[in-house]
Amino acid sequence: MTAAAPESTSDGGLMRVPSERIGRLMDLVAELSLSVAETVRSPDLVGLDLTHFETAVHRLMMIVREVQDAATDMRLVPVDEVFKRLRRMVRELERQTGKKIEMVISGAETQIDKLVADRLYDPLLHVLRNAADHGLESSEERVQNGKPQTGSIFLSASQVGSEVRIIVADDGRGLNRAKILSKARERGLFGMEEEPEPSALWKVIFEPGFSTAENVSNLSGRGVGMDVLNTTMAALRGRIVVDSTPGQGTRVALHIPVSLAFLDCIIMRLGPRLYAVPIEVVSEIARPGPDDLPKLSADGGRELFRLRGKSVPVCRLENFFDGINDPARAPDAPPQVIVVFQTANGNLAVPVDEILDRQQVVMKPLAGRLSRIRASYGCALLGTGEVAIVLDCERLVTGGTTS
Amino acid sequence: MTAQTKIEDMSAPVIAAMGEDENTIADMYLTFDLGEEEYGVSIAGVTEIVGMQRIMPIPDMPRYLRGVINLRGKVIPLMDVRLRFEMPERDYDDRTVIIVMEVEDAPVGLIVDGVREVREIPPAQIDRRGQISRSGARSTIAGIAQVGERVAVLLDPSVLVSDGDIAIARSAEAG
DSSP states (O other), X not given: OOOOOTTOOTTTTOXXXXXXXXXXXXXXXXXXXXXXXXXXXXXXXXXXXXXXXXXXXXXXXXXXXXXXXXXXXXXXXXXXXXXXHHHHHHHHHHHHHOOOEEEEEEOTTOEEEHHHHHHHHHXXXXXXXXXXXXXXXXXXXXXXXXXXXXXXXXXXXEEETTEEEEEEEEOSOOOOHHHHHHHHHXXXXXXXXXXXXXXXXXXXXXXXXXXXXXXXXXXXXXXXXXXXXXXXXXXXTOEEEEEEETTTEEEEEEEEESOSSEEEEEEEEEXXXXXXXXXXXXXXXXXXXXXXXXXXSHHHHOBEEEETTEEEEBXXXXXXXXXXXXXXXXXXXXXXXXXXXXXXXXXXXXXXXEEEEEEEEEEEOOOGGGGGOXXXXXXXXXXXXXXXEEEOHHHHHTTTOOO | OOSEEOOOOTTSOGGGGGOSOHXXXXXXXXXXXXXXXXXXXXXXXXXXXXXXXXXXOOSSOOTTEEEEXXXXXXXXXXXXXXXXXXXXXXXXXXXXXXXXXXXXXXXXXXXXXEEEEEEEOOGGGEEOOOOBOTTSSBOSEEEEEEETTEEXXXXXXXXXXXXXXXXXXOOTTOO
8 A cells, every 4th residue: 555644754655554444445345346336237227318327337337446456456465575484494494405595586576465475475385395305406416417506496476467476496306207197196196097298297296195205304295284285275266387397497386366355257147046257267158069068978977068179078067066956958948158167177168058247246255154165265246236156167177176 | 121022123133122231132032933833043143134035046055055145245145944944845925034143153044934022031941951862963952942831942053054963965976
C-alpha cells in the first residue's frame, strides 16, 4: 500500500495495518461487487429501455473492478521476505552437506499475496534442501567434471499473467532418469513398460516417501516433508514443474496465483449444478462430433475424446462425484460441450451441459461439511447470487487424491 | 424473562429474542417439529432462523445434504433433518424453515418442518442417558426432555453434522 498518513515521513510513507482490517475490507469489497452484480442483473430491469443506465452501469462495473484490484494490491508483499529467510538457510545447508553453495537471487521485488507468502517458506525450503542435498555434487566431483568448485542455486521470482513463478534451479548433476524411473516403477507409479515423458517423471521426486538418495542424510532423503510441498501447492492452487538436464542441473518451478481472493473463472452448468474453473487451466472448449467420444469397454467403460488426432481422457463429473442422482438427459436436450483442462498430468476433457459465463468470482473456502467435496478449492459466489463449486482439475485428473 | 418465548418474527435472530442473561442461555432450547415428533437444539449454537430459499445442489454430498444457500454472502450447507433420520420425504411448505447454526466453527442450516418455541429446560428435566448407541458410536440424541405433557428429543448438532453415528456409504464406482 502506498497511500500514507501525511505526517509519516520517517518510514517512507508506510503504514502498519492489522491484516484483519485488510481482510475485513476485502470481504466488504467482495460483497460490494456481488451486490452490484445482483443489482445490475435484477429481473425487474428486464425489458426496460435503459440507455443511460447501461452507460452508468458500465462505469460502475469498471470502478468496482478497480476497487477490487486496489484492495487485492493492498495485500501484496514482495517475495523478498521469504527469499531472505531462505538465504539465511544456505549457510546451514553448507555446514550440513559439506558442499560449497552460492545462492543467486533475482526478482525478489515480485509481489505476492501476503497469505500466499506466509505459506511459501516451508515448501521452498524443502525444494532448496533437495537441491543442496541431491542436486549439487560434492566439490571434488564438480572439479572432476570441470565445473566450478562452488555449486550455485538460483532462486528467482517473476510474474507471468496472474501467476507468480518461483524457480529454484541448481547447476548440479541433474536427475537420473534410470534410477528415478526404476524406483517409480517399483512403487507402482508407472507401468513396467511405460516410458513417461520427462516432465511427468520428474514430478515423482516430490511424491511423499520418494527418494533415490543412497545415503540418507539428515537434510532430505528421508522422504518426509515432501507432503508439505504437495499439500501447500494444492492449497494455494499452484503447480509444480520440474525440468532437468543430466550434468547441467535441475530446475523446479512453482506456479502460484498472485491472489487467492478473486478468481477469473469460466462458469459451467451440468444438470442443476454449477461449476467454476480458473480461466488459466481451460485450454479449449469444443463441441464434439458424433464419432469424437469413443467409449472403451476396457477399464470399466472409459471414454476418450478425439481432438485433432489425439486422445484426451474424459472425466464425467456426474460419475466422479458422489450423490448425483439427476434424471437422465432428455434425448432432445442440446448436445453437450466439452471443456478441455490442462493439468500437470496431461489434458482432461470434461463434458458439461453449457458454458454460462466468464466472470471474476469471489472464492470462499469450503468449511465444515463442505470440505468433504473432493477436487475443489472452494465455492464461488456468482454475481447472480448463485454458488458454483470451483474445480481443482489437478485432483480431478488424479481421481480425487491429493497428489 | 419468561420460560417460554414465542418466536414472532422468524427471520429475527433468535439470540436477540433471548435477552442478555447468559446463564439462562445454557438451558434454553429451540424446539421444532419433524412429523409428529418434537426435537430441540441448544440455542447457544443457533444464529438465525430463515424461511426456505432457493437451494443450489452441490456434488459429493449424501442425499440428506440438499445443497447450499447463499445467505448474505455466506455459503451455508443445508441438512434436511427428515432425510438425515430416514423419515419419509415431504414437500417444503410455508412452515418449513431453516435453522442456521454454527457447529464447530462452520455454518450449517437444518431444514425442519417448522419451529415451535424457544424455552428453558432445566437440566433436571433432561434424561441424559442413552448418549452412546449400541454400536458404540456417539448418538445424535443429547438427551430426552420432559416438556410439560410432551417429550422433546434434544439433539447434539456436532454428531448430527459430522455423521459420527453413521458410516458414509460411498458408491462403489467413485474413483
